[in-house]
Amino acid sequence: MKNGVQFKIKGLNQEKNLNILAKKFPIYDIVRVSKNCSIFKVKIFHAKKVRKTLIEYNFEILEEKRVGVLPLLLKVFNIYAISALIFCSILIFAQSPFIWQYEILGEKSLTKQEIVDFIKDNFTKNKYKLSTKSVEGALYDEYEEISFVSVIVRGQTLIVNIKEKLLPDEIYGEFKPIISEYDGKVSEIELISGTLAVKTGDYIKAGDVLVYPYYVDDGVEKPVMANAEITLDIYHTSSIMHFEDRVELIRTGEEAEILEVLLFNLPIYINSKSMNFTLYETVVEEQVLIKNNILPLKLKRTTYYELEEVKLHETFEEAKERLVEEAREKALLNSGGCDIIKDEYYTVEENENSVTINYCIVEEVKVGKVDEN
Amino acid sequence: MFNFFGELKKHTNLKVDEFHIINISNKLLYVEGHKGLVILSSELVAFKVKNGRIEVEGRGLYLKELTENTLKISGDIKRVESF
Numbered sequence: 001m002k003n004g005v006q007f008k009i010k011g012l013n014q015e016k017n018l019n020i021l022a023k024k025f026p027i028y029d030i031v032r033v034s035k036n037c038s039i040f041k042v043k044i045f046h047a048k049k050v051r052k053t054l055i056e057y058n059f060e061i062l063e064e065k066r067v068g069v070l071p072l073l074l075k076v077f078n079i080y081a082i083s084a085l086i087f088c089s090i091l092i093f094a095q096s097p098f099i100w101q102y103e104i105l106g107e108k109s110l111t112k113q114e115i116v117d118f119i120k121d122n123f124t125k126n127k128y129k130l131s132t133k134s135v136e137g138a139l140y141d142e143y144e145e146i147s148f149v150s151v152i153v154r155g156q157t158l159i160v161n162i163k164e165k166l167l168p169d170e171i172y173g174e175f176k177p178i179i180s181e182y183d184g185k186v187s188e189i190e191l192i193s194g195t196l197a198v199k200t201g202d203y204i205k206a207g208d209v210l211v212y213p214y215y216v217d218d219g220v221e222k223p224v225m226a227n228a229e230i231t232l233d234i235y236h237t238s239s240i241m242h243f244e245d246r247v248e249l250i251r252t253g254e255e256a257e258i259l260e261v262l263l264f265n266l267p268i269y270i271n272s273k274s275m276n277f278t279l280y281e282t283v284v285e286e287q288v289l290i291k292n293n294i295l296p297l298k299l300k301r302t303t304y305y306e307l308e309e310v311k312l313h314e315t316f317e318e319a320k321e322r323l324v325e326e327a328r329e330k331a332l333l334n335s336g337g338c339d340i341i342k343d344e345y346y347t348v349e350e351n352e353n354s355v356t357i358n359y360c361i362v363e364e365v366k367v368g369k370v371d372e373n
Numbered sequence: 374m375f376n377f378f379g380e381l382k383k384h385t386n387l388k389v390d391e392f393h394i395i396n397i398s399n400k401l402l403y404v405e406g407h408k409g410l411v412i413l414s415s416e417l418v419a420f421k422v423k424n425g426r427i428e429v430e431g432r433g434l435y436l437k438e439l440t441e442n443t444l445k446i447s448g449d450i451k452r453v454e455s456f
Contacts, residue, residue: 019409022439030436032413040436
């Protein structure tokens, strides 16, 4: 038997005693040391009863010891387990007065971190010194959104249960004014909430306030979400000047071409013909020859077109239709694309040597309407 | 025909069915059905069986295990005798 309890006993009639013990528990490694003395082992969980029986039959226990690996392990385990238990108990006892965890329940618009930071900044962590009623009062005073708050301490956790007010959208959220992004004229206003800064017919610039985020009640400004549907007329204009006598450059039909092969945008081969144009325009085309990053070869084709000056005479009446269309296209280009064109018109301004066409497109834009969804 | 258990019964007047003894190389003696230890020393171990007694002589004898019905004697066994 490797693991057990070894007894060394002294007494008369050892055999009789061993027989009595053997009827109750198995006995191992029995050695007769002397006439009145013997040694034997029993299992660990029988040791207590064996001791009791020996005392009952008036045997003297000379020695009792645990033998084997298991008792050693149990001994080590007991030492370390007790040490760990004592250490943990001290740790728990030392930490028990403090709040280590915060649990926030029922928040919607507020954030957990916001509330935890507020409590940490303003109240102690010692739960015995912390007054939950004062925390409740402070939270209620600090946050307008809170309609009900309860605070309890459970173990090392501070539990905050809040219920937020049900505020209408008009008086809840960020109060920002409605600001115009365009230059134009106010043509129509439908105010929903807030205070108007403009009236119908006013000319406004980009950045001007259209609706303030408050309303006045008995002379007191109270915040409210600015909400209105304001229609603006935006003016997009363009001008084209016409001269009856003018000089234009036109291509003669003569052209010259230069071919260049480029590697990393540096020319490695140039094929050019002689070119002696005094007045010309160029057109450049580039074509990738090999599509990879190892040898990025490109072909660059530069074409020179010879130009000549030609004197033209065109009366305004002959060119008017074309000029108006060009002015309109220019105005549309300036607008960046209109959704709703409310009106468009042009004016003709005659000068000493020229005629100017001013074209105007009136675009309708709605601003300020808040999406209720 | 020779009957081993019949002859044993005649000589020992014991009922061999009542207990079993196994001797392993004179190093270990295993006994089932003993009725109690009578003598225990390093030279002699004696125990009761039904209608008799068995003595084991040797050197360095000790009881490796002792329960209500079984025992194991370990040591240098010289002789096993029944009475």
